[in-house]
Amino acid sequence: MSNIIYLDNAATTRISSTVREVMEPYLDNLYGNASSLYSLGRESARAIHKARMDIAEALNCDPCEIYFTSGGSESNNWAVKSAAALAAKSGKKHIISSEFEHHAVLHVLQALEKQGFEVTYLPVYENGIVRVSDLEKAFRPDTGFCTLMHVNNEIGTIQPVSDIGALCKAHGILFHSDAVQALGSVKFDISVLNADLLSLSGHKIHAPKGIGALCVNNKIRLPPYIVGGAQESGLRAGTENVAGIVGFAKAVQEAVSGTEAKNSKLLPLKEKLCKEIMKLEKVHLNGDPEQRVVTNLNFSFEGIEGESLLLMLDMAGICCSSGSACTSGSLDPSHVLLALGLPHEIAHGSLRISMSQYTTEAEIDKLLEVLPGIINKLRIMSPLWERIKNQCSIQKK
Ligand SMILES: Cc1ncc(COP(=O)(O)O)c(C=O)c1O
Known part of the structure; x- marks a missing residue:
């Protein structure tokens, strides 16, 4: 492992x-x-x-x-x-x-x-x-x-x-x-x-x-x-x-004593992740862009099934989550993402990336290397992607 x-x-x-x-x-x-x-x-x-x-x-x-x-x-x-x-x-x-x-x-x-x-x-x-x-x-x-x-x-x-x-x-x-x-x-x-x-x-x-x-x-x-x-x-x-x-x-x-050092170390990694992932098509950062902890990023990818994304990341040796661990295994979309007003189908396509003091830049680079290919592959397989691609944007409830 x-x-x-x-x-x-x-x-x-x-x-x-x-x-x-x-x-x-x-x-x-x-x-x-x-x-x-x-x-x-x-x-x-x-x-x-x-x-x-x-x-x-x-x-x-x-x-x-x-x-x-x-x-x-x-x-x-x-x-x-x-x-x-x-x-x-x-x-x-x-x-x-x-x-x-x-x-x-x-x-x-x-x-x-x-x-x-x-x-x-x-x-x-x-x-x-x-x-x-x-x-x-x-x-x-x-x-x-x-x-x-x-x-x-x-x-x-x-x-x-x-x-x-x-x-x-x-x-x-x-x-x-x-x-x-x-x-x-x-x-x-x-x-x-x-x-x-x-x-x-x-x-x-x-x-x-x-x-x-x-x-x-x-x-x-x-x-x-x-x-x-x-x-x-x-x-x-x-x-x-x-x-x-x-x-x-x-x-x-x-x-407590390590919070500041951890956040200073992870801030550039968070910014890199955010900048690169937001370059992908039809992706949304969930939650306020500023008033959030440095360690957590949560994205929704339109036209993607969160579970499939997690499995393909797992095959690439990367552990992420699509919601809280307690609700994974259930097919219900996350109550948190629904509370933000995301429609069910978009809430389903979410990815939570959460870092710790041990996270390295090389690990983030590896994720950024494999993620676009996985998203692309899943979208090609999705019967809905062609339609979603041509819609203007996500409709919040
Ligand atoms: C915000 C929050 N509260 C409570 C819990 C439950 O904590 P524990 O796993 O220690 O029971 C968790 C764990 O996921 C959590 O993230």
Whole structure:
């Protein structure tokens, strides 16, 4: 697999060697249960404590505001279910969110709707960005909670989270943000994000899969999510994933301290990709061209089936994605691209290219070398291409 060109870092990332190194002792001889009283157990408890301190320092929050979870999906489930329950206690059953949240938020909201909550889904417009003015208009006397993602996982657009959080605060409304795709790609400081609850995931930042965190403002008392033992202050029971936690802390430190250097390195690669791909016929960049993370580009190619494009890139040794990994395998077009107003057939022909600190210019050049030929081949095979070619442009809904 060493010749693989991996350009699907929004789906998951490789574990960095430094993360692997700090984890290794906890996968080997330091295997004690952190709840045990003997020294082997105390060593695990000490490692978890240090990890919590290190993360708090990197993110600029209090160590007691960090709760380890199994990743972004669990953090989102915990945050949305608990915040809705807290708001409902004071009779507030209206929630504000957006049309293009991750399914780990959207599916929870849909379940809450069945339980009598009302949800307003803010539009994200053609550029894939929520408008603060829309949020202001959506507030009602019974609004108790707002959940909006920081960076969209499919198109990479950055949402005005600080302003949204400030507005929620001014209205006395709890605010959660899914920041899974933001950490390591945008400057990250919890104290300026104005979020009461924030979801993070390790495997997007070169830590292993199965570890993440929910950061909870210490003024908020969340109900327990998993009951059992006293781990995570009794709110999330279960023997801790010590190696994962230690690796996650290292990855968070590296993600925060390395954001600027990574973005400076990747900016020319992103610009090259964009310039060359936009030279192709009937291609569109999805999401705002400026207000987006450097690591993510998402294009739609008219007259192309996304799945076929991915398979042909795979045959050339290149891993990309056509939407979020969670929805690939389904024939439904991405809900994110539909929220931008793209028609179904164009949303189907999308390609997400997501880079990491390990991405090289040679890899980008290889993609640029093979992509035009693949697009051409697929279009020649498409019965629709002749007609599409002669149409003026894509008709947004
Ligand atoms: C924005 C966003 N939120 C949540 C998740 C889920 O995270 P995890 O895979 O750690 O459960 C992902 C993963 O794709 C994501 O991109």
